[in-house]
Amino acid sequence: MKSAVIVFPGSNREGDVLRALKSAGSQAEKVWHAETELPKGTDLVVLPGGFSYGDYLRCGAIAGRATVMDAVRAHAARGGLVLGICNGFQILCESGLLPGILMRNANLKFICHRQFLRVERNDTAFTKAYAKGQAIDVCVAHGEGNYTADEETLKRLEGEGLVAFRYSDAQGHITQDANRNGSMNSIAGIYSDKLNVLGMMPHPENLIEDLVGGTDGRGLFESLVSSFARAA
């Protein structure tokens, strides 16, 4: 599998996700935001975490309008896979690839902590390596991760099974306490209609080694790589 990690001015977790992709067996390279095309043969586009353009104006707003995003949109329209993590999720929402928006955390503070997520479905390219309903232990690090959408959008996301992950406790129960940023329906990540675009606030890329907190994040990258191993 070939991954392109888009780097915007202010991206800062591109190295973390490159490491995760490579250790799962993907080829991966950085692509500068001013490019108009993706590298040939790109299977997966990753929008990494960070503070693109300082997160000034609205998180992800300026990056969402960068030149390279046209190429990313085209890639998604062809059914190509796109993964947006944290700031990447915010960029996906701002660029119209995913619905809704990420608002300031309910406590108005940046929060960085370990967090369990419930895997809502395991039949997508992103989650095959997990069990449905499994609680995975990853981390979050964001100031604006409070997922918000209008009622209709929310209904559609829920009705069509487009919620990818929810904040949960260690047993996979969805509780108020586990939803620290105040997201609607405890949403931590969502898919696009065709399940080929995933945006999520938590950082699976930081949980890929026992030495550094655990390996529950690996499944996501391994799922992606294995999807292509079979296809190829």
Place this chain on the structure above:
Amino acid sequence: MKARVTVTLKNGVLDPQGKAIEGALKSLGVEGIAGVRQGKVFDIELGTADKAQAEAALKAACEKLLANTVIENYRVELT
């Protein structure tokens, strides 16, 4: 020429920040505030003296970047 663009959340869109500010004001002992909604203003210096040109530039700026028209409204005043 100068302009002020005001961007506010559409009615019905939840404003967690405004809510938190309400809460904070209460705990600071500020009484008599029943609701807060937060928005943004942009004070813009225009590079043109032509009103029509200025308005076009401002509209473009708002639509393309300053407001997320899915959830926000904007208003432009030339000053």
Place this chain on the structure above:
Amino acid sequence: MKARVTVTLKNGVLDPQGKAIEGALKSLGVEGIAGVRQGKVFDIELGTADKAQAEAALKAACEKLLANTVIENYRVELT
């Protein structure tokens, strides 16, 4: 009663946000914008019909929370 509080950066205080927006507008091809400074607005619903009370509450809200008076100015309009 309602009020709008506008909070803007004092003159001379660096506005990293405004600077980034200026740059973004340029690269989006929006022409004719020479400068941007970003501020905040708060649309406030007051729990009182008494003007003097409302004004006192708003002043307290601004000084204590809404504006960082070290670097920001604020203006209150009852609407």
Place this chain on the structure above:
Amino acid sequence: MIRNDVAITPELVKEHGLKADEYERFVKLIGREPTITELGIVSAMWNEHCSYKSSKIHLRGLPTSAPWVIQGPGENAGVIDIGDGLACIFKMESHNHPSFIEPYQGAATGVGGILRDVFTMGARPIAALNFLRFGEPDHPKTAHLVSGVVAGIGGYGNSFGVPTVGGSVGFDKRYNGNILVNAMAVGLARTDEIWYAKATGVGNPIVYLGSKTGRDGIHGATMASAEFDDASEEKRPTVQVGDPFAEKLLLEACLELMKSGAVIAIQDMGAAGLTSSAVEMGAKGNLGIELDLDKVPCREEGMTAYEMMLSESQERMLMVLKPGMEKQAEAIFHKWGLDFAVIGKTTDTLRFVIKHEGEVKADLPIKELGDEAPVYDRPWVESPRQPVISAESVKAPMSEAEALLKLVGSPDQCSKRWVWEQYDHLILGNTVQTPGGDAAIVRVEDGPKGLALTTDVTPRYCEADPFEGGKQAVAEAWRNITAVGGLPLAITDNLNFASPERPESMGQFVGCLKGIGEACKALDFPVVSGNVSLYNETNGQGILPTPAIGGVGLIDDVTVNASIAFKNEGEAIILIGATAGWLGQSLYLRDVCGREDGAPPPVDLVQEKRNGEFVRQLIRSGQVTTVHDLSDGGIALGLAEMAMAGDVGAEITAMPEGLPLHAFLFGEDQARYLIAVDEDVAADILYEAGAIGIPAVTLGLTGGDALILPGQRAISVKQLKAAHESWLPAYMTGKS
């Protein structure tokens, strides 16, 4: 001839923070009345912050070298060799005064400044730490300052993309009018790719990089050395606003430019901005500098030479480039969206010449600006000796169990989770030990090495006995690094003291420095960088003497380390080091008995070294993975922290001999560690310790869900945690 259109009055001189005799010295040096720009320049260069005039002679006593030290104090940051061709570059710096005036921006720009110091030398920052002291919790300003400072540190570091992995937070009424915000940054570079401030070559271009210049913080450097009074809250427009986004771009652009081979010298613009960076580059290189201020990128209209020379706008750098490389350098900076301008050149005149709008605004001898700055041997008096308090003379006002619960939930000892959860401590994926333990551990690149990082000092000890307190601060940093398995290599210090013009506080400074020096020598732990912050006082009330120590240690194999958490049930808990039950200046005495007196615990550096080496070897040989050093709150607090971190209780059965229980449990004797090991291994360890004369005793066993102290009611780990975790969040939401 240089035109002088502002008359330099005694008032003007005073406003610039120069004493009359200092001004006279300057006039004599240049042989004429200075221009206003020159007055500004000298006031910046000769203030305490830049000239170290009160501290210089005492700093000379510190040990600064070791075989692994590549660069000691005197550059932007200290550099040590960590093997494999890699260098660790680090420094700590204060932003106390700006943070008191505007906590968010003050703290944010403090972080920005220290990150810049580190990447100016070619290092990519890999970790940040911070050392914070606030006024008493009940003071009306404290919560606001905590909230702003913490948000500011997070706001800058998180966006910049460096993990903030450790620090320290404390409260004391002595910081009511003068908080401490010290930030430390740690970076990594190749040993053959380190950059210095020294300019070389005549006629080489001097370039300005980064953000534009505005009227930010004009007189900030003078402010950092001026005492506070009630009017200083009016000094507002000098506040600088940080732009972490610009700094991140500056980092990437600088590292890219350094790789291109275009850079001769580089210096960040920190305190006293363009003035001190330019003078430093020239003076170090024995060269003159000529600047044309018309070329300086400005953000505001009509800025004068005076303003440009003193502006402290953030996220700016000055470089000397190889001639002919300007275009290439400019392209790199423009790619990153940053300003780039050639603003001057190096000369062979040894003069610092400033031109603006066709006129010479300053023409000063460059070396003398630094070398001829006043140096003071200020009068000082030794701090009065405190009596040693015998353990028997201190009555326990409550049971030991209640006392422990009280301490665990006290402002100083409660969990600082509320703080460090606002910091991204996981970014870069190398944080092996997160905040909450003895020292943080970050892996170096892909391993196998790691760095152990900590910041420490116990100000109440330093006040009661500056010499022992200074020793203790270094020893504690050394111990915290040792406790995770690190080999302590070097420190950076941030010396926060009150006015040097009062002999008592000068005495504290002198005493602490002697203690620091002595401990550094004994422990092979040299000082490679640091910062002095004097005049920390309000209306004549000084802060506690607070020489914060930032320590760096090396772990050869980062997978072999120790943490404080009890990991298994049924393990033997062994206390290493001697216990005399020292209660003088202990937390127990202060927070449980309400007394702040007595001599602090003495630090025996020989024992310190011997005990530490023993523990480190136990960790490195893989025999022990659960270790906690003992400091504030003694054995009892140490046990509680180990139990809470691991969610495993413990029962302590060893009763002290000839010591009151509270002195045994809460005494703060130094050079001690608690470890927990399998019972079989325990016997070996006790034997080994005994063989080389290190005191070691088994206190009890881990297990159960409560901590049981001898003869005391069981306190459930849950209850401990509730007390430990609740104070700060409750306080910050106004519910305590």
